[in-house]
Amino acid sequence: MAQMKAKPWFFIKKGSWLTLSVIIQPKLLSFVTMNPPSNKPPITPSTTPWTWPWT
Structure with missing residues (x-):
């Protein structure tokens, strides 16, 4: 399988x-x-403290 040249892809990326x-x-x-x-x-x-049901 042929390898693609890197030169045109650099200009495409920069463009x-x-x-x-x-x-x-x-x-x-x-x-x-x-x-x-x-x-x-x-x-x-202003917040009020939570009353826990088990205390």
């Missing part, structure tokens, strides 16, 4: 990586919004 990073990724990142920073302190909910 697909370049296409992803330059063309596709900025389009995908435009849909993702970052959470704005908040100056409020985080609110911790």
Whole structure:
């Protein structure tokens, strides 16, 4: 069985990586919004201890 040459696959891999990073990724990142920073302190909910039925 003939062995495939590695040279064209390197350029295919680099070309697909370049296409992803330059063309596709900025389009995908435009849909993702970052959470704005908040100056409020985080609110911790008040919890009550659990009453175990066997005590």
